Structures are given as C-alpha cells and as structure tokens.
Amino acid sequence: MTTAQFTASEIASVLQKLRDHKPLVHNLTNQVVMNVSANALLAIGASPIMSHAPEELEELGMAVSSTVINIGTLDNVTVASKLTAARIARDSNKPWALDPVGAGATQFRLDVTNRLLDLRPAVIRCNASEAIAIALHQRGGSGVDSNDSSDEVLPVLHRAARNLQTVFAVTGRHDYVTDGQRLAKLSNGHPMMAAVTGTGCQSTAITGAFLAIEQDPWLAAVASLAVFGIAGQLAAEESAGPGSLQLKMLDRLYTLTAEDIEQHLVIECQNLSE
Amino acid sequence: MTTAQFTASEIASVLQKLRDHKPLVHNLTNQVVMNVSANALLAIGASPIMSHAPEELEELGMAVSSTVINIGTLDNVTVASKLTAARIARDSNKPWALDPVGAGATQFRLDVTNRLLDLRPAVIRCNASEAIAIALHQRGGSGVDSNDSSDEVLPVLHRAARNLQTVFAVTGRHDYVTDGQRLAKLSNGHPMMAAVTGTGCQSTAITGAFLAIEQDPWLAAVASLAVFGIAGQLAAEESAGPGSLQLKMLDRLYTLTAEDIEQHLVIECQNLSE
Amino acid sequence: MTTAQFTASEIASVLQKLRDHKPLVHNLTNQVVMNVSANALLAIGASPIMSHAPEELEELGMAVSSTVINIGTLDNVTVASKLTAARIARDSNKPWALDPVGAGATQFRLDVTNRLLDLRPAVIRCNASEAIAIALHQRGGSGVDSNDSSDEVLPVLHRAARNLQTVFAVTGRHDYVTDGQRLAKLSNGHPMMAAVTGTGCQSTAITGAFLAIEQDPWLAAVASLAVFGIAGQLAAEESAGPGSLQLKMLDRLYTLTAEDIEQHLVIECQNLSE
DSSP states (O other): OOOHHHHHHHHHHHHHHHHHHOOEEEEEOOTTTHHHHHHHHHHHTOEEEOOOOGGGHHHHHHHOSEEEEEOSSOOHHHHHHHHHHHHHHHHTTOOEEEEOTTTTTOHHHHHHHHHHHTTOOSEEEEOHHHHHHHHHTOOOSSTTSOOSOGGGGHHHHHHHHHHHTSEEEEOSSSEEEEOSSEEEEEOOSOGGGGGSTTHHHHHHHHHHHHHHHOSOHHHHHHHHHHHHHHHHHHHHHTOSSHHHHHHHHHHHHHHOOHHHHHHHOOEEEEEOOO | OOOHHHHHHHHHHHHHHHHHHOOEEEEEOOTTTHHHHHHHHHHHTOEEEOOOOGGGHHHHHHHOSEEEEEOSSOOHHHHHHHHHHHHHHHHTTOOEEEEOTTTTTOHHHHHHHHHHHTTOOSEEEEOHHHHHHHHHTOOOSSTTSOOSOGGGGHHHHHHHHHHHTSEEEEOSSSEEEEOSSEEEEEOOSOGGGGGSTTHHHHHHHHHHHHHHHOSOHHHHHHHHHHHHHHHHHHHHHTOSSHHHHHHHHHHHHHHOOHHHHHHHOOEEEEEOOO | OOOHHHHHHHHHHHHHHHHHHOOEEEEEOOTTTHHHHHHHHHHHTOEEEOOOOGGGHHHHHHHOSEEEEEOSSOOHHHHHHHHHHHHHHHHTTOOEEEEOTTTTTOHHHHHHHHHHHTTOOSEEEEOHHHHHHHHHTOOOSSTTSOOSOGGGGHHHHHHHHHHHTSEEEEOSSSEEEEOSSEEEEEOOSOGGGGGSTTHHHHHHHHHHHHHHHOSOHHHHHHHHHHHHHHHHHHHHHTOSSHHHHHHHHHHHHHHOOHHHHHHHOOEEEEEOOO
C-alpha cells in the first residue's frame, strides 16, 4: 500500500524530470486532436513530432524517446503507419502508449486495435467501454464516448493486463491504473472534461511523455493521469464552459507545481492478490 | 405567421430535448474544423463521431441518429467516403446536413456538391455565394468566404428548395431558412464571427444534431441557427478578438438557457405563397 | 541603414493595406496547425483557402494572390499537391512562402524541401536548425524544434539567400530576415511562444498574406515577423500559459494598431557588404 503523501512527491519529481529532459515524443494521433495534443505535449514539457509519413518513420523512431498511437480518424495510409511505428518502437525496446479510440464501436477499430496489441504497448489509455472491448475481444459501446462505469470492470482488467503484459489506464469518473499486480485509483479531474473533445487523447499523449522518462510504465501512467486530472480540475474551476476549459488545461499543464500536486492529489494504491 | 415569442420557447424546448437525448452524430467534415466542430457538438449536448474510414461507414451509419457532410479539404478517399455516408443515410431514412464549403469556388467542388445533392440532404447550411452556386448550377464567389448578400437571393432559393426538396439555411448578416413553403429570417449573431474560421461549419454540425431530434428539418435548422447565432452574439460581446470568440462560443453553446433564447432571439417567420 | 522609427510606420501602412485588400491566400499546411493558421490569416485580415485537392489546384492558383506551403504531416498526396501548387505559383509569377518544418530532421523532409526550393519560394520562414539544413544541404536538428541559435548562422544564410534568390526569415530568440543584401534583426516576441505548437507555421501563413500586397519580399517578411512578434509579445503579457497565448495571439493580430507597432517594435536594419 503506497500512501498518497509519498506518491504526490514522487509524481512531482517525475514531472520535474520530464521538464528537465524535454523528451522527443512521436505522436501518431487522429486529425481531431492533433493541435491540442501537440500543445499538451509542449505544455507538459515534451517536444512533440506528429507524422504518419512512411518515408520517415524509421528515422523518427530512432530519434524519439517514446511513441503514442491513437486510432481515431483512420485511413489505409495511417493504419499502416501506426502499425509500422509500433513495430519500430517494439524492435528498438522503446515504450509506446496506445489510445484505442472507439475500440468497441466498430469491427474495424477492434481489428486494428488487436493488431496493435500484438506489438506490446507499454500502456493502454482508454475509457471503460474501450477497455472492456479489448479485454473481452468483443464489440460494444456506442461511438467514442463511454457508457460503462470503470468500477464494474476491474477484475476483468487486472486479468487482461497480466495476459497482455501491459498497463491499463482507464479514465472516467475515477481513473484506474492496473498492471495486474498493482492498482491505483485516482479521483481527480472534473465532469466538464467529458464535454471537451480529445481530453482522453491528450492524457494518452502525455502518458507517452512520462513513459519516456519513467521506466516503470505503471508509475508513468499513474503520474500522467494524476498530473492531467489535477490540471483539468484546477482548470475547470476557473472555466465558464468547455471552450475555456480546453485552453486552461494547457495553461495548467504548463504551470503545475509540486504544491498543486500535494494539495489536490486524491489517490489510493493497493497491491493485488492474484 | 409564427410569432417570435412562440418560437423562442419552442426552440428552447427543442434544445432541451437535444441535451436530454444526447444523439450520436457522424460528422464527416474538413481538417480545418474537425476539433472545433467536435467541440461544438459536445457543447450543444450531442455525441460526435468523426470518421472517413470506408471500413466502418456502414456500422457507424447504423449506430448514429444523423450525419453531417462538409466538403472542405477534399481528397479522393474522403470524397468517396462522404458519398457513401450520404447514401447510407438516405437508404436508412436518417437525416443528413450538407455544408457545401466553397461550392462555387471551383468546378471540382461544384461537381462533388451536385453528386451529394442527388442523395437528398435534409438541410443545406451554407453562405449566400454557395447557395447561388447550387441554385443556379454555376461557379461564382471567390474562395470560401461569401461575397453575396443573403437578401438578394431569396426568390431563387425558395424555388431551389422546392425543386431539391430540401431546406436552405443560409447564414450571413441575416440568416435565412427556407423550405420553399416557409421562410425564417434570423437576425442574431455578430460580425466578428466572420473572422473565426469554420463558424459556418460549426453551425452545420449542430444543425445535424438538431436534425437527430426534430423531425421537421425546417424547424431543426431554424432552432440550430437561432441557438448558434445567440451563442455567438453573447460570446462576441465578451471577446477581445476572434481567438477568444472561438472558445467563448463553445462556452455559450454549453451554458445557453431558455432565458438567453427568450431575451435575445430576433426572428421573423412567414408562409410563402407559391 | 533604415531607422526603426521609419520602419514602424512603414510596417503599419503595409498592415493597413493588407486589411484593406483582404487578399485570398492559398495555404497548403499541415494537419496540426490548419485551424489556427486559417484563424491567423483571418485575424490579420486575409481570406484563407485550405486545400490539397489536386482537382482544384489550378483553379485556386488562378484565384489567389499568394500561396503558403508547409511540409509538416506529409503523405504522398499532399507532397504532390504542394509541388504542384508551388509550380503553379511560380509559372503565374505569384509569390509563395515556404515553411520547411523539420527540414533537417529526416532525409525525406530534406528531399521534399529541396524539390520545393527549385520552385523558388519568395520567402523561407523557418527556425535556425531548418535554415542550416537548407543552407548546408544536410540533416541536423532533432525533431521540429530548433537547437541552433540564430546568431551563429547569419553568414551562411546571407550566402544561401543570394544563391537561392530568396529571403530567409529565421525566427527564434531574435528574428533575422535576410535577402543577402539587407538584414533586419527583430527582437520582439516572447519565450512562451515556443510552448505553443505552430507559432512558426502561423508566422509563415501571415507572411504569405503580406507577400500578396507588398512586392518586396524582404519587406513583406520583415513586416510579417514584426507584426507577429509584437502581437505575440502583447498576448504573452496577458496569458497565464500557452493555451491562453494561442488564442490571445489571434485577438492581438486582429486588433493590432499602428500605435502598438510604434510603441513596441524593436528592429535593427543594415545593408550587407558582399
């Protein structure tokens, strides 16, 4: 059992390391969130590169510290590029984060997700519907917004995390991060975040940045969701609506201090018995 | 003759119905406005899905309540996808809204628009230049911004609406919504909205959301433009420039109340004699 | 030697001319910055058109006053379209601006850049790493953010500008604009601008707008970077972070006055001896 006190300061120190190292992160994401995801990476202190060009994936893969792959707005070129980038990351032992947007919404997305799972993402950041679709290998959920409560799906996720040797970072009313051995429950964030498109995609992007500087992917994901949730919560408190929230989240990611994390982090950690 | 008083409360109740039902709207739009259009749909209370992937159009078409098709930033994949999505919508008797961006600017866009018109959009949301290009089957207008005053083109539009069995929702200094039998003239909005890219595209997107819950497409379009115009006008009054305006419009779409609509709606409705 | 006093009023008058003429600018840019670049063009007073569709490049090329080509997020369709648009601009003697995003980061980008250089951009707006890659025909720099100080590369740039018969507009801590005969050093802007994605892309976009109304490309680039730097600096002073900065820059581009330019411009100009 890790105490929240300890974790808050640990998270702050991981964030500081990220800002010091300014890791180069290759973000193969969807067209809806490209701008805000690049901005989220810059705001947290990383250096984003956004490219699906097959001609340069190999070179970019050599240069970057981590990769983020998001399956929104797919086409035949970008599917191939995402698979190639994931393969390059795996073959060079660099961590990558998967965002399986709407994985259960269509058979096509589920198929693409399954092909990507074979290439061993370090972390899968998704909502509860997407997590269930992955864990149970079946379609479900309508569209890209989640209908499932995170609470109901935990035992399934622990098992899937062990089987896939990955970390599930499932965001919702509460956030859950499990590698099958350890579980963190984070209770930061704000309901208005669901009214901004791509908040999940942004959290996956910065999870990629944390993976670049923290070797334990479970801790990287916990730190990422903690930082993102606190930034979102502080931003929501000063936002009249979701338009303001989208930009104030970037402001908060940029200015977030160790004190902000200490004061606001709400986390419970536990070791799981198999 | 519908009085404005009556219509304001009717519009507020349509908006409430939209928020209660949270319809899933498939938005095949251009790359410039994808983020802000998804955010506009979320802000008004809908659930957006943004995809041009041919592999999932059929499944998405079954799942959604309405579709929006916007012809900015075309390529050979997206043209085919837009035509397919429109055909699926028509064949399943679900409403779809067309945004013929720059329809008169190039022969290519006019051709794509004409192919889409064959698939019977419930509403065409456009500016005056685009409306004339469609109604007269000819090129005109420079670029994607409008040079024509909405006022001059009304008789042409009434005829075209009857011939195409659609609703023209033409935005500009005043907004006009005609199905050839009924005309609404809306005088909300603010000139600064023309300095924000994709305000038209956003209004088409939310028109798609209103089509999902209001069976009369003329009323859906009137409600949509009324809500959008009032949100834009209130947002402009508190914006130092177009950057602020883009986000404050999202805030206002999210928070708009029945009282806001009652206080600010400026509408004239009339029955047309053929 | 041009005095700053003189240049401030000259710049203000070029800006006024731009706002009066509202030139149509074709912007073939990357997917990350499409929205904000279109908004920057609108905010400065231009009318943007954003399209890579091969079917309409010829018609658009005839209609527009200038073109902007940015090589971020390339694919095989967009590379071909950018080359075609540049060729059309050259053949019709219309100015075009090049943004060689990450030119030194991969061999692919360097190759595409070199093919575009053959088509004679009026201005190359880039950072120091990209400028060196172009001037020395070699790879270097990591990712799309610059590692090189502008100050070190000036002699190389003067030579390259003469050889390529173009203007280098290199942004960084200071901005440098050289055509090999004349050098302007601009010291506006703010460090936080580097934490917003695509500020460089935006400055290239508005440089394209200035090229449309100012025949001397060196002066167009100086005016563009002066206006953009001052707008960014004023915006940064009122921004809590990079999210706010992105939108307040648009507000400031829209509202910038001759007085703002007079009060804030920091420029040194000199004639170069060959």
